[in-house]
Amino acid sequence: NAGVTQTPKFQVLKTGQSMTLQCAQDMNHNSMYWYRQDPGMGLRLIYYSASEGTTDKGEVPNGYNVSRLNKREFSLRLESAAPSQTSVYFCAGGSSGRYNEQFFGPGTRLTVL
């Protein structure tokens, strides 16, 4: 039982390049989330998916797209990376058993040059 896993752990991109961050969970969560965390700051919600096949914008969606192809996997895509997207990205799965409880992955540290 791995919980929430993310790949890659680290990535360096040049401005304008694209990439997809992968997230998978084996905890049978219906909802999944993508956050970004800038240095010294709290997490901000980028996109979320309430259930398989549905996605919605969070607080800071610009420059990102997401895909929830099945219950386990929720990917985040940067179509044209910008230096402002340098951040640590966390994926989370939501518990339906307790208020406000989410389970986070280990994060992807992305640097855009």
Place this chain on the structure above:
Amino acid sequence: LAKTTQPISMDSYEGQEVNITCSHNNIATNDYITWYQQFPSQGPRFIIQGYKTKVTNEVASLFIPADRKSSTLSLPRVSLSDTAVYYCLVGDGAIIQGAQKLVFGQGTRLTINP
């Protein structure tokens, strides 16, 4: 979600009890108080949640006064491994179309010294 205010940073020493207070003056009747812990280079981890009075688990205690406008996370006998950022969140956990949106502030950076 209700806005919370907590100290930016705190320092303590091994073996001490640490209390981190969070202010949430606009808490709503249905809101729960939830604390997360984040170690360096890791995602946040749920540690405790409460509605009123006192809640205790194997990690921490949470004290909530009757007016619920603040709460205090208490970590007994801290060790170096308790060095982390602690986030206080307030919300009713309402599942809107199947999702719960969490709002993280800056948190409290707790440093435990030998």
